[in-house]
Amino acid sequence: MAQNHDFFAVPVSGLDEQVFVLSDTMAYLDLLRGWPVVAFAGATEWALDHIWTHEVVWLPTETQLREQIGQRVAECTLQQTAVTITCILNNRHHFTATSASEAYGLALLHLLEQEQ
Numbered sequence: 685m686a687q688n689h690d691f692f693a694v695p696v697s698g699l700d701e702q703v704f705v706l707s708d709t710m711a712y713l714d715l716l717r718g719w720p721v722v723a724f725a726g727a728t729e730w731a732l733d734h735i736w737t738h739e740v741v742w743l744p745t746e747t748q749l750r751e752q753i754g755q756r757v758a759e760c761t762l763q764q765t766a767v768t769i770t771c772i773l774n775n776r777h778h779f780t781a782t783s784a785s786e787a788y789g790l791a792l793l794h795l796l797e798q799e800q
Contacts, residue, residue, distance in 0.1 A: 691743040694735060703743060749788035756795045767791045 686692075690706045693699075714723040744752070753760045753769060760769045766780045767787040779790040 686737070686742070690748075691745070692740045693743055694740050696739075704740075744789070744792075746785040746788060749785065749792055752792050753788060753795065756799075760791070762787070769795070 686706055688706050688708060692704050692706070694702065694704065714721055716723075750760065757769045760767065762768075762784055765782060765784055765787050766778055767784070767790070769777050769779075769791050777791070777794060779787045779794065781787040781790055
């Protein structure tokens with residue numbers, strides 16, 4: 685279930701480089717008479733009124749990835765950017781990537797594929 689502060693992307697032309705965040709309140713950085721302010725908007729002035737959840741891609745944080753992995757395995761450790769997970773049957777799997785978040789993501793994808 686999606687929660688406030690979850691990040692997501694919309695993989696369509698023109699929006700695929702943007703990262704969105706779920707929030708109760710629209711807030712953004714702006715300049716007021718040359719000074720930076722946090723501004724609040726009651727409504728978003730944007731042509732896209734809504735989008736179906738199956739049309740967006742969840743971009744989990746490293747903490748969310750660790751939580752999801754922790755629900756599925758007995759042990760998960762991180763050495764630099766290599767993640768080692770130990771499954772219930774004591775099988776060890778290693779995932780190496782350029783960042784810890786990416787390694788955790790690879791580990792979670794592997795676990796989700798095993799559940800299917």
